[in-house]
Amino acid sequence: MATIVYASVDGHTRKIAETIAGQLREAGAQVSLLPLADFDIEAFSRSGSRVSGPLIIGASIRYGVHCHKFDNWVIQHRAQLQSLGAVFFSVNLVARKAQKCSPDTNPYTRKFLQKTGWKPALAAVFAGRLNYPVYGFWDKLMIRFIMWMTGGPTDPAMDIEYTDWSAVAKFADASLAINANTSSIR
Structure with missing residues (x-):
């Protein structure tokens, strides 16, 4: 089962997460979609859910940062996120500029990943609303x-x-492909 967890301020990150969920369902995956506040990573880790689908985490930026609860959550669970092969997408308005719409070129995403020390199996940045x-x-x-x-x-x-919805679709496909590759290694 694919699990998509999101932290959204005005609802657009949730909309992107719902779009990813829809695409994964069309590809035949079962999908669980929930806000970060409702996600129990400890139970998820014990359940072995990672074997059957990706763990996708998404969060939005407001005033240059993800919400502090999200940052702290990632820092607290960084080792689990690494071992689970979690993938990540960030949503922010700076990504509306072509030169700032990748994890390597988006200043907020770069800063977040450096601050938390998390190295997601796959990362993407989408322009918001x-x-x-x-x-x-x-x-x-x-x-x-x-x-x-x-x-x-x-x-x-x-x-x-x-939002570049074709980039969202490519990210969803890549998330499934990464999960398929890492599941066969385990």
Whole structure:
């Protein structure tokens, strides 16, 4: 069974996780999809679930960092994530720029992986969604300021989805392929 765990602020990371789940189901995999708060990695490790499908972890960036609970969770469970061959995707608006949409070129993902010491079996970065109408006053103000500084859109009525869905599909396929390769080695 493939397991997809996500940490989302405004719901777009969840949408990406749901899209990956749908693609894996179409490929014949059984999929468990749940928020990080509901995932028990200890039980998962004991169950042997890794043999039948990948463990995919996704999280979004806000103001340059993943939520601190996510960072701390990865640091706490880094050894398990390594041994399970977990894969990772990060979602952020900086990835809307072609030169910053890979784990090696995205400053937030590079910093996160360095900070946590985690070396996922596969990593990807997807551009997220800029949805000013759903942000509260302070978030809207701060995000507009950041966008102004980085040459992004600042119209408070804008709702733009930057996600490259074909890249998400390739990541889902690669996650299955990595799991198939590591399962045959065990």
